[in-house]
Amino acid sequence: MEKFPTKVLRVRGAKLSGNDGEISIEFDLEPFNFEVDGYQDRADTSIRLDGISLPNDPTSLEEQEFTFPVNPEAGYIDGSVYILAAHNPVDVTKLRFGKLKGKTLPVDVESLWDMEFECTGFKSFLFNFSSEIEL
Numbered sequence: 001m002e003k004f005p006t007k008v009l010r011v012r013g014a015k016l017s018g019n020d021g022e023i024s025i026e027f028d029l030e031p032f033n034f035e036v037d038g039y040q041d042r043a044d045t046s047i048r049l050d051g052i053s054l055p056n057d058p059t060s061l062e063e064q065e066f067t068f069p070v071n072p073e074a075g076y077i078d079g080s081v082y083i084l085a086a087h088n089p090v091d092v093t094k095l096r097f098g099k100l101k102g103k104t105l106p107v108d109v110e111s112l113w114d115m116e117f118e119c120t121g122f123k124s125f126l127f128n129f130s131s132e133i134e135l
Contacts, residue, residue, distance in 0.1 A: 004115055004122040008032035011047075011131045012105065016056070023052040027109075027131055029081075036084070036121040047111075048091055049079045054095075056104050058135050065096040069111065079111070086118035104132040 010030040013062045018024045027047040034041060052068075053075060054061065069076050070091040079090035091112045098106030115122035 001116070001123045002036055002121055004113070004125050005034055006125060006127055008034060009127060009129070010128050014131045014133045016058075016105075016133050016135070018052075018056060020055045020057075021053050023054045023056055025049045025107075025133065027129075034083075038052065041084060043083050043112060045082050047079065047081045049077050049090070049092055051078045052095075058100060058133075061097045062100050064095060065094065067094050068092055081113065083115075084120045086120050088120065089114040089117050101132070103135045105135060106130065106132055 001079045003092050009032065012030050014025055014027045014029045016023060016025050024086055026049070029043075029047065031042060031044040034043065054066065062072070070093065071078070071089060077092045079092050081088050091114070092109060092110075094110040096108040108128070112122045112124065112126055116124050
């Protein structure tokens with residue numbers, strides 16, 4: 001298995017939706033090229049997080065930090081990203097929100113991408129990133 005080229009992952013922004021206790025966040029990724037086992041491809045995808053037990057009020061999230069267990073433990077975030085036409089689980093273990101900036105809310109994310117789940121040819125990896133949620 002090959003190491004995933006995490007340097008190609010760039011988060012363009014995020015959107016929050018849902019009701020209190022059942023929040024979804026979608027992180028839009030810039031399209032990127034990659035190679036695995038001699039095969040070259042391009043991905044145009046996003047990281048989708050669903051079933052997050054958080055309030056939908058951005059002022060309640062401001063400057064708060066939340067930790068989550070990994071799937072299948074109760075309270076996990078149902079996260080995924082599609083690469084190589086495969087469902088790749090994304091376990092988010094921490095969301096750290098910053099101070100509101102007008103109509104955006106900064107967030108830092110700690111995640112583990114399970115690229116071995118559907119045999120993509122890549123090893124699983126940790127990926128921590130920051131983004132701005134559009135409100």
